[in-house]
Amino acid sequence: MAEMKPGAILRRTAILALAQGAMLACAVAEENLPRADAGRLESRIVELGHFGANPEGGVSRVAFSDADIAGREYVKSLMRGAGLEVRVDTAGNIIGRRDGDEPGLPTIMTGSHIDSVPKGGNYDGDAGVLGAIEVAELLRAHAIATRHPFEFVVFTDEEGGTVGSQAMAGRLPASAFDVVSHSGLTIGDGIRALGGDPARIVEARRPQGSLAAFVELHIEQGAILAESGIDLGVVEGIVGIRWWDVTVEGVANHAGTTPMDRRRDALVTAAELALAANRIASTTPGTQVATVGRISAEPGAPNVIPGRVTMSLEIRDLDAGKMESVFRAVEAEARRIAAARGTSIHFDEVELALTPAPTDERLRVVVESAAASLGLSYRRMPSGAGHDAQDMAHVAPMGMIFVPSQGGISHAPQEYTTPADLANGVDVLLRTLLAIDRGALGAGQPAARASD
Ligand SMILES: [Zn+2]
Numbered sequence: 001m002a003e004m005k006p007g008a009i010l011r012r013t014a015i016l017a018l019a020q021g022a023m024l025a026c027a028v029a030e031e032n033l034p035r036a037d038a039g040r041l042e043s044r045i046v047e048l049g050h051f052g053a054n055p056e057g058g059v060s061r062v063a064f065s066d067a068d069i070a071g072r073e074y075v076k077s078l079m080r081g082a083g084l085e086v087r088v089d090t091a092g093n094i095i096g097r098r099d100g101d102e103p104g105l106p107t108i109m110t111g112s113h114i115d116s117v118p119k120g121g122n123y124d125g126d127a128g129v130l131g132a133i134e135v136a137e138l139l140r141a142h143a144i145a146t147r148h149p150f151e152f153v154v155f156t157d158e159e160g161g162t163v164g165s166q167a168m169a170g171r172l173p174a175s176a177f178d179v180v181s182h183s184g185l186t187i188g189d190g191i192r193a194l195g196g197d198p199a200r201i202v203e204a205r206r207p208q209g210s211l212a213a214f215v216e217l218h219i220e221q222g223a224i225l226a227e228s229g230i231d232l233g234v235v236e237g238i239v240g241i242r243w244w245d246v247t248v249e250g251v252a253n254h255a256g257t258t259p260m261d262r263r264r265d266a267l268v269t270a271a272e273l274a275l276a277a278n279r280i281a282s283t284t285p286g287t288q289v290a291t292v293g294r295i296s297a298e299p300g301a302p303n304v305i306p307g308r309v310t311m312s313l314e315i316r317d318l319d320a321g322k323m324e325s326v327f328r329a330v331e332a333e334a335r336r337i338a339a340a341r342g343t344s345i346h347f348d349e350v351e352l353a354l355t356p357a358p359t360d361e362r363l364r365v366v367v368e369s370a371a372a373s374l375g376l377s378y379r380r381m382p383s384g385a386g387h388d389a390q391d392m393a394h395v396a397p398m399g400m401i402f403v404p405s406q407g408g409i410s411h412a413p414q415e416y417t418t419p420a421d422l423a424n425g426v427d428v429l430l431r432t433l434l435a436i437d438r439g440a441l442g443a444g445q446p447a448a449r450a451s452d
Contacts, residue, residue, distance in 0.1 A: 030373060030431070031373075033144075033430065033431060033434070034138045034141070034142045034430075035423070035427055036131075036134050036138065036422075036423040036424075036426035036427050036430070037134070037137075037423070038419035038420055038422065038423035039419065040134065040137070041130060041131070041134055041419060041422050041423060041426065042419040042422070044078065044130045044133075045122055045123065045126060045127070045130060045422075046122075047074065048071055048074060048075070048114065048122070048126050048130065049122040049126075051067045051068075051070045051071035051074060052065065052067030052068070052071065052116065054119060054413060056119075056413050057413035057414070058116075058119060058120055058121045058122060058412065058413030058414075058415065059116050059120055059121070059122060060116065060118045060119055060120065061114065061115060061116040061120070062115060062116065062117070062118055062159070062160075062181065062182035062183050063115035063156065063157035063158075063159060063160050063163070063181055063182070063183060063190060064157065064181055064183035064185045064187075064189075064190030064191075064193050064194065065182075065183045068114070068115050068183070068194075069193065069194065071114050072094060072114065072154065072194065075094060075114060075129060075130075075133070075154055076094060076096075078130075078133050079094070079096035079133060079136070079152060080096075082096070082133050082136035082137045082140055083098065083136065083140040084096030084097060084098055084136055084152060085097045085098070088194065088195040088196060089167075089168075089196065089203065089204040090167075090191075090196045090197045090198075090200040090201055090202075090203045090204045091156050091163065091164050091167030091168065091172070091191060091196050091201055091204035092156035092157075092164060092190070092191045092194030092195060092196035093153055093154065093155050093156050093164040093165075093167070093168060093196075093204065094153065094154040095151050095152070095153050096133070096136065096151065096152040096153075097149060097150070097151050097152075098136060098139065098140075098146070098149065098150045098151075098152075099149050100145075100146045100147050100148040100149040100150070100437075101145050101146065101147055102147040102148070105147055105148040105149070105212065106148065106209065106210055106211055106212040106396075107148060107149045107150070107151050107210065107211050107212065108146075108148045108149070108150050108151070108211070108212045108213050108215075108433055108436050108437060109150075109151045109152075109153060109211050109213070109214045109215075109392070109396070110128075110132045110135065110150075110151075110152060110153070110214070110215045110216065110217070110429060110433060111128060111129060111132050111151075111152050111153030111154060111155065111216065111388075112125045112126075112127070112128025112129045112131075112132070112153075112154070112155065112158075112216055112217065112218060112387075112388060113125035113128075113129065113154060113155045113156075113157075113158035113159070113164070113388060114126055114129050114154055115156075115157055115158055115159050115160070116159060117159050117411050118182055119412070119413065120159075120411050120412070120413075120415070121409070121410060121411065121412055121413055121414065121415020121416070122415060122416075123219045123405070123410075123415045123416065123417050123422075124218075124219060124221065124410055124411065124415060125158060125218070127217060127218060127219050127403065127417060127422055127425070128216050128217040128218050129152075129154050131217040131422065131425055131426045131429055132152040132153070132217065132429070133152060134426045135150075135152070135426060135429055135430045135433060136150070136152055138430055139430075144434070146434070146437045147437050147438075148212055148436075148437050150433065150437075155168075155388045156190075156191060156194060156196070157181065157187065157190065158387075158388055159182075160179075160181050160182065160187065161176070161179075162386060162387070162388050162390065162391050163176065163187055163191075164204075164388070165388035165389075165390075165391035165392055166391050167201050167204040167205065168204055168205060168206050168391065168392065168395065169205070169206070169391040169392060169394040169395050170202070170205040170206075170207075170394075171391060171394065172201060177191075177198050206395050206396075207395075208394075208395055208396075210395070210396075211392075211395055211396035212396065212397075212436060212441065213360070213363065213396055213397045213398070213399065213433075213436045213441060214389060214392035214393075214395065214396045214397070214398050214399075215363065215367075215398070215399045215400070215401065215429060215432055215433060215436075216387060216388060216389040216392075216398075216399075216400045216401070217400075217401045217403070217425045217426065217429045218383075218387060218389075218400060218401070218402060218403075219402065219403055219404075219405045219410065219415070219417050220233055220381075220402040220403065220404060220405045220408075221385050221405055221408075221410035221411075222384065222405065222408050222410075223405070223407065223408025224379075224381060224408075225379075225381075225402060225403070225404035225405070226404040226405060226406050226407065226408060227408070228379075229377075230377045230378060230379050230404070231371070231376040231377045231378060231403075231404070231421065231424050232367075232371050232376050232377070232378040232379075232401060232402065232403065232424060232425065232428060233378065233379060233380075233381045233401070233402030233403075234364050234367050234368055234371070234378050234379065234380045234381070234401070234402075235359050235364075235380075235381065235382070235383050235389075235399070235400035235401065235402055236318060236358065236359060236364065236380050236381060236382050237318045237356055237357055237358035237359050237382060237383070238318075238354075238356065238357040238382075238383045238385075238386060238387055238389065238390040238393075238400075239316040239317055239318050239356055239382050239383065239384055240316065240317060240318070240320055240323055240354050240355045240356035240357075241314065241315075241316050241354040241386075242314070242315050242316075242323055242327065242349065243312060243313070243314050243349070243350040244312065244313040244314075244327075244347045244348060244349050244350060245310065245311075245312065245347075245348045245350055246270075246273070246292075246310070246311045246312065246313050246345065246346070246347055246348075247308070247309070247310050247345070247346045247348070248266040248267075248269045248270045248273070248308065248309040248310075248311070248338075248343055248344070248345050248346075249266060249307070249308055249343060249344045249345075249346070250263075250264040250265050250266030250267075250269060250305070250306065250307050250308065250309075250341070250342070250343040251263075251264040251305070251307055251342075252298070252299060252304055252305060252306065252307025252308070253304070253305045253307075254303070254304070254305070255302070255303045255304055255305055256303065258305060263305055263342075264305075264341065264342040264343050265305050265306060265341065265343070266297065266298075266306045266307055266308050266309040266343055267297045267306035267309050268341065269309070269337055269338060269341045269343040269345065270295060270297075270309040270311050272337045272341070273292075273311075273330075273333070273334055273337055273345060274292040274295070274311070276330060276333040276334070276337065277290045277291075277292060277313060277330050277333075278290065278292075280326060280329045280330055280333065281315070281326060284322075284325075284326060284329070286317065286319075286322055287317065287318065287382055288315065288316065288317035288319075288322055288323065288326050289315070289316050289317070289384070290313065290314065290315045290316075290326060290330065291312075291313075291314045291315075292311055292312060292313055292314075293312050293314060294311060294312040295309060295310075295311040295312075296309065296310055296311075297309050298310075313327075313330065313347070315327055315330075316384060317356065317382075318356045318358060318382045319356060320355060320356055323356075331347060334347070354386065354390070357389070357390035357391075357393040357398065358393070359389075359393070359398055359399050359400055360397035360398055360399055360441075362397065362440070362441050362442065363397055363398070363399030363432070363436075363441070364380065364399065366399070366432050366435045366436065366440045366441075367399055367401055367428060367432050369435070370427075370428045370431035370432050370435065371428050373431065374424070374427055374428065374431070376424055376427075376428065381402065383400065383402070385410075387400065397441055399432065401425055401428055401429055401432070402425075403417050403421045403422055403424065403425035404417060404418075404421050405417060406418065
């Protein structure tokens with residue numbers, strides 16, 4: 001689709017119309033596709049925001065809470081209104097389905113989540129769910145038929161660890177069911193409260209090949225787009241995360257009687273290590289980030305030289321190899337610092353690592369092409385936050401579209417995306433999904449090849 005000239009689109013349209021009995025999908029040329037209704041989107045953001053509303057603004061609609069359950073009923077009613085057939089899978093995911101015209105083709109899926117963090121905002125997740133429903137509204141209102149079935153999803157408990165999408169990818173460990181969520185319910189009981197069934201969780205799994213693509217519209221949750229005045233982010237992927245518990249061993253001693261040149265100070269060592277991690281992540285070319293976010297010194301008294309420090313180290317990047325090389329550099333620097341300070345530094349990796357989830361390059365191009373066709377500005381960028389899309393990348397070609405977050409604020413009541421920005425995101429989502437439907441991803445899409 002990226003290289004397609006207007007003439008080619010028209011020619012393909014004619015061929016498809018001929019081949020498929022003048023299906024309406026094919027009669028809608030790119031430039032005539034409908035535009036999202038920004039006012040409808042905004043009013044639905046406001047209406048969904050009533051479920052779990054906080055007096056200071058925003059919502060506390062944690063997964064499995066009464067507010068979550070009521071909000072889900074509201075979303076189901078919107079889905080039905082948009083002509084979708086609604087069901088809840090065994091993981092509690094809400095799925096609104098719209099059939100395609102060609103039997104046997106895999107599903108094209110889009111969606112996000114409506115659960116929030118405690119004291120969260122009205123756009124994280126909601127934008128992608130209500131944006132997806134807006135796509136369904138436009139398809140229905142303009143009688144646009146598609147070849148593939150489309151599914152519009154609300155994933156269960158994203159904020160508690162992308163529970164619904166992990167189940168869909170067949171990657172939710174059984175141990176997750178016993179974890180107590182913010183609602184007070186275990187995740188297992190929570191899934192039951194949503195109409196799912198943890199005992200039959202495997203039925204929620206979507207095998208590889210059953211989805212043609214998954215695309216998620218989401219707010220950026222950072223300030224890059226809003227500050228640079230760019231309409232849209234083409235997400236390159238969701239960064240991987242590695243954590244380490246770091247232990248620094250020195251010698252605790254009297255703070256008054258130990259001369260400065262005789263100290264083996266664990267906290268001074270740790271301070272140098274934190275600076276080194278920051279320097280390495282800052283000066284290595286790329287977008288990697290490294291953070292020391294927790295530190296504690298023992299014995300922790302003003303008059304004792306710290307003998308032991310425990311601290312955290314976190315590294316994120318899109319490239320697993322890059323994360324490893326940044327860590328190796330930090331480790332080498334740690335050896336040098338420890339030798340100079342007469343201390344020791346030990347790194348213990350915490351088994352919570354998230355592997356990077358790159359988006360599909362073909363989908364990035366499709367999203368860019370859709371944005372360009374609408375005259376929108378865009379840039380490629382990584383997502384530093386986790387999303388359901390990272391799990392769906394294990395099942396299908398995955399893409400993500402970011403819209404600007406005003407002030408870069410997220411997980412807070414001030415979270416805000418303008419109706420116009422949100423509508424732009426939906427317009428690009430609609431065009432992206434329809435391009436996939438017409439064969440933009442290539443493989444096994446004979447109809448698209450006819451015009452190439
Ligand atoms: Zn989210």
